Amino acid sequence: MRYADVILPVPLHATFTYAIPEGMVVVVEGVRVLVPFGRGTKYVGLVCRVHDQQPQDYAVKDIEAVMDVAPIVTSSQLKLWQWIGNYYLSPIGDVYKAALPGGLKAEDGYKPKTETYIRLTEQYRNVTALHVALNVLARAKNQLNVFTEYLALSGWDQVEETGLEPTGPQPTEVTREEVMNVSGCSSATLRQLEQRQMLECYEVEVGRLNHGGPYRPELIKPLSAAQEEAYNQLLLSMMKKQVTLLHGVTSSGKTEIYIHLIQRALDRKEQVLFLMPEIALTVQMMQRLQRVFGDRLGIYHSRYSDAERVEIWQKQLSENPYDVILGARSAVLLPFQRLGLVIVDEEHETSYKQQDPAPRYHARSVAIMLGTKVVLGTATPSLESYHNAMTGKYGLVELKERYQGIELPEIQIVDTADLQHRKMMHGAFSPLLLTRMREALERGEQVILFQNRRGFAPVVECRQCGWVPTCQHCDVSLTYHRQLNQLTCHYCGYTYKIPSECPCCGSTNLHSRGYGTEKIEEQVHEMFPEARIARMDLDTTRTRNAYERIISDFSTGRTNILIGTQMISKGLDFDKVSVVGIINADSMLNYPDFRAYEHAFMMMAQVSGRAGRKGKRGLVILQTKQKEVSVIGQVVRNDYTSLYKELIAERQAFRYPPYYHLTYVFLRHRQENVVNTAAIEMGSRLRQWFGGRVLGPDKPAVAKVKSQNIRKLVLKLENGIDMKKVREYLLLAQTQMLADKRYSSLQVYYDVDPL
Numbered sequence: 001m002r003y004a005d006v007i008l009p010v011p012l013h014a015t016f017t018y019a020i021p022e023g024m025v026v027v028v029e030g031v032r033v034l035v036p037f038g039r040g041t042k043y044v045g046l047v048c049r050v051h052d053q054q055p056q057d058y059a060v061k062d063i064e065a066v067m068d069v070a071p072i073v074t075s076s077q078l079k080l081w082q083w084i085g086n087y088y089l090s091p092i093g094d095v096y097k098a099a100l101p102g103g104l105k106a107e108d109g110y111k112p113k114t115e116t117y118i119r120l121t122e123q124y125r126n127v128t129a130l131h132v133a134l135n136v137l138a139r140a141k142n143q144l145n146v147f148t149e150y151l152a153l154s155g156w157d158q159v160e161e162t163g164l165e166p167t168g169p170q171p172t173e174v175t176r177e178e179v180m181n182v183s184g185c186s187s188a189t190l191r192q193l194e195q196r197q198m199l200e201c202y203e204v205e206v207g208r209l210n211h212g213g214p215y216r217p218e219l220i221k222p223l224s225a226a227q228e229e230a231y232n233q234l235l236l237s238m239m240k241k242q243v244t245l246l247h248g249v250t251s252s253g254k255t256e257i258y259i260h261l262i263q264r265a266l267d268r269k270e271q272v273l274f275l276m277p278e279i280a281l282t283v284q285m286m287q288r289l290q291r292v293f294g295d296r297l298g299i300y301h302s303r304y305s306d307a308e309r310v311e312i313w314q315k316q317l318s319e320n321p322y323d324v325i326l327g328a329r330s331a332v333l334l335p336f337q338r339l340g341l342v343i344v345d346e347e348h349e350t351s352y353k354q355q356d357p358a359p360r361y362h363a364r365s366v367a368i369m370l371g372t373k374v375v376l377g378t379a380t381p382s383l384e385s386y387h388n389a390m391t392g393k394y395g396l397v398e399l400k401e402r403y404q405g406i407e408l409p410e411i412q413i414v415d416t417a418d419l420q421h422r423k424m425m426h427g428a429f430s431p432l433l434l435t436r437m438r439e440a441l442e443r444g445e446q447v448i449l450f451q452n453r454r455g456f457a458p459v460v461e462c463r464q465c466g467w468v469p470t471c472q473h474c475d476v477s478l479t480y481h482r483q484l485n486q487l488t489c490h491y492c493g494y495t496y497k498i499p500s501e502c503p504c505c506g507s508t509n510l511h512s513r514g515y516g517t518e519k520i521e522e523q524v525h526e527m528f529p530e531a532r533i534a535r536m537d538l539d540t541t542r543t544r545n546a547y548e549r550i551i552s553d554f555s556t557g558r559t560n561i562l563i564g565t566q567m568i569s570k571g572l573d574f575d576k577v578s579v580v581g582i583i584n585a586d587s588m589l590n591y592p593d594f595r596a597y598e599h600a601f602m603m604m605a606q607v608s609g610r611a612g613r614k615g616k617r618g619l620v621i622l623q624t625k626q627k628e629v630s631v632i633g634q635v636v637r638n639d640y641t642s643l644y645k646e647l648i649a650e651r652q653a654f655r656y657p658p659y660y661h662l663t664y665v666f667l668r669h670r671q672e673n674v675v676n677t678a679a680i681e682m683g684s685r686l687r688q689w690f691g692g693r694v695l696g697p698d699k700p701a702v703a704k705v706k707s708q709n710i711r712k713l714v715l716k717l718e719n720g721i722d723m724k725k726v727r728e729y730l731l732l733a734q735t736q737m738l739a740d741k742r743y744s745s746l747q748v749y750y751d752v753d754p755l
Contacts, residue, residue, distance in 0.1 A: 001054065002019075002027070003018065004050050005048050005049040006045035006063075007046045010043070011358070012091050015048055015049075017055050018035050020062075021063065027050060029047055029078065030078065033067060034065040036064065044104075046096060072317065074336075081096065086724075087723070088358075089730060089752055090358045091358070098330070102306040103309075104310055115175055115203070118199050118202075119173070119199070133198050143189055143196075146193060147198065147199070149179060149182050209298070209311055214295070215294040215295065216292055223260060226399060227403070230248070230398075234246065234397050240395065242371075243394045244373075244374070244394060245377075245389040245395065249379050249402060249408065253399075255285070258345070259288075262289075262324055271325070271336050272339075274326045275352070279301050284551060284572060286299055286326055289326055296324055298325050300325055300330070302328065316336065316337070330363075339372050340373065341372060342367045342374045344367055344374065344375070346378055347376035347377060347381065348381055360752065360754075379606065380605050380606060386640075386644055388658070407617040408609075409617060411608060411635065412620070414433065415624070415627050416584075416625050417625035428519075428520055429581075433621040436621060437579055440579040441530075445577070446557075446576045447579045448568055448607070450569060450603075451520050451563065451564075452588060452603065454538055454539055455479035456483075457514050457515065458479055459512070459514055461511060462502035463510070463511055464509055467502050471494060474491040474702065475703045476491055482518055491705050492706045515584065517539075521563050524561060533561045534550050537565045569603050579619050579621070580621070581621045588603060594656050597647060601640075608622075630646060658719075659719060661718075661721070662715070663715040664713070666710055666747075666751065667710070667712075667713075667748055668747040674746070678743050685737070689729045690729070708747070734748045
């Protein structure tokens with residue numbers, strides 16, 4: 001008897017063994033199987049091992065069906081899944097759910113896209129029969145119109161009268177939609193022609209994937225002298241190191257270097273994975289890469305439909321896969337047959353870290369575990385990556401000048417505390433920012449305004465007693481969205497009506513406090529009524545094509561002021577942006593996290609880099625109440641080295657990454673007293689093994705989400721510690737906790753290397 005170990009889409013740290021019935025088609029590693037699980041439940045699982053070792057401690061059930069004739073997952077992918085599960089303390093079933101598109105996990109499976117076509121029924125596919133049909137339809141004008149339009153579209157009206165078979169041009173296939181559009185007919189008229197058995201419908205399978213045009217390597221631009229030097233240094237570094245950090249200032253032309261690296265890989269018959277942190281970025285990058293690589297380029301991210309992702313997955317397993325994949329975080333989990341290069345652009349971005357649900361993996365780390373050459377590109381490296389480059393673990397190539405000699409933008413600091421004291425602020429805007437915006441618009445140039453908070457206002461408050469509305473399911477205040485006329489929780493999505501009076505004191509004097517992108521947009525409309533304004537945040541980009549529309553409108557000049565959150569800071573290229581306004585730098589500086597200054601520098605430096613990219617030097621107006629804070633001066637001077645030296649000393653002194661590994665242990669329960677007790681007990685268990693490396697338990701910044709109370713423990717683990725043992729102890733403590741009936745509904749989960 002043969003047996004198969006199967007990964008199931010359940011959050012358990014185990015695989016499950018099933019018997020392969022006699023006579024069943026060949027079961028191999030990487031195929032999907034339908035198996036029973038528990039009482040009356042069936043799952044589509046994935047075979048990860050075939051063997052002849054019968055389990056001794058339970059009765060083995062049979063595999064019910066094999067769903068594939070060939071593996072849909074490669075052996076290297078399975079090894080990567082195992083690493084992700086082990087390193088990020090995630091059940092292998094959760095890795096399986098995250099990696100495969102939904103259509104490959106469901107019992108009913110993926111359904112190919114079809115389109116309805118129309119053709120003549122067999123008895124009317126000759127000239128004589130066509131004349132009969134036209135005579136019959138002479139009194140049915142609508143049907144006659146549809147029939148003759150079909151004949152014209154298909155080419156049957158060109159058939160010569162020399163016999164029963166057509167001797168003119170071969171008739172072409174025509175879609176049902178095309179016939180209806182051209183003839184203007186209703187579906188009822190078409191049905192009447194079907195009932196007369198003159199026309200018939202049939203389905204044709206059509207792909208969902210876009211066609212990118214021809215491959216045109218001749219369009220690759222020559223590199224500048226500085227780019228050429230960086231490119232050659234990269235090639236030398238890649239000969240010695242698996243990972244190389246390309247540290248290039250904004251607008252230095254890193255993308256052109258990437259294109260040359262991709263072409264080199266294609267010449268070597270290798271595939272390339274090009275990762276980007278945000279879907280918004282893939283729009284412009286897709287256009288640049290598609291212009292050169294055409295149909296050899298595939299796009300993969302979460303805004304694509306599940307069926308589209310299934311087709312890309314299947315294409316990557318076919319004999320004609322995409323040579324280049326451009327995608328966001330999840331693209332790192334695609335199958336590759338001959339991967340030779342991974343490019344991680346904007347490698348510092350926190351968007352590469354998956355948060356919820358598990359597995360909470362970092363795409364940059366997973367990309368490195370693919371075992372191929374990796375290039376990490378950014379103008380503002382993460383401290384960990386730069387430290388690895390400084391200590392020789394990674395190669396380092398620096399590109400310090402902008403393309404075509406364009407200067408870095410001038411950054412002017414505005415002290416908003418002083419202006420507010422003198423009552424000179426116009427809402428969120430300083431007089432200097434308003435003046436520079438007006439001048440830019442008068443010159444026909446564009447403006448970007450950065451405010452890293454969406455909605456109209458982050459807080460609604462009662463002026464009488466200070467009451468603030470909070471979410472009944474989460475431990476957060478509600479954000480006011482004026483266009484929707486509602487209060488929204490940005491953690492659970494629940495919406496509330498705006499109260500007409502304070503429930504505490506009965507006062508009707510309620511007002512909004514603070515500025516979100518929606519409020520900034522309203523104020524800009526009031527002060528610049530002639531401006532064409534667009535807003536780019538999570539609220540305006542929920543639909544699939546919203547990114548493309550907003551970016552296209554701004555690129556072509558249909559809008560001239562773009563207001564947005566951190567989405568607009570991430571590598572977008574706009575030719576006519578001369579002024580960038582950072583509305584409130586303090587919201588980034590005051591965040592209670594050891595990475596706050598690092599992330600603040602990255603965001604401000606990146607959004608500043610959108611200014612003055614072609615033609616002349618740009619201007620950035622940075623508004624802050626804390627102009628004396630060191631990171632503000634470092635942004636003004638574009639002094640990453642100074643930032644690194646300051647922060648790396650702090651990290652070493654206080655035992656933070658990159659000198660220590662962090663692992664957060666979270667506990668969730670609906671009852672606060674239960675989670676409090678569980679967290680204390682979990683902390684005690686972990687201290688038996690880890691001692692003073694365990695901090696907490698404590699409440700996280702948001703201690704209740706979706707009616708679940710949350711507590712957090714922190715493990716600070718020195719580099720070089722045996723992470724396999726750490727995993728064993730953590731899972732043992734979790735198992736012991738959940739064995740207690742008091743904690744039967746307790747959730748325990750982990751965030752390894754949190755951001």
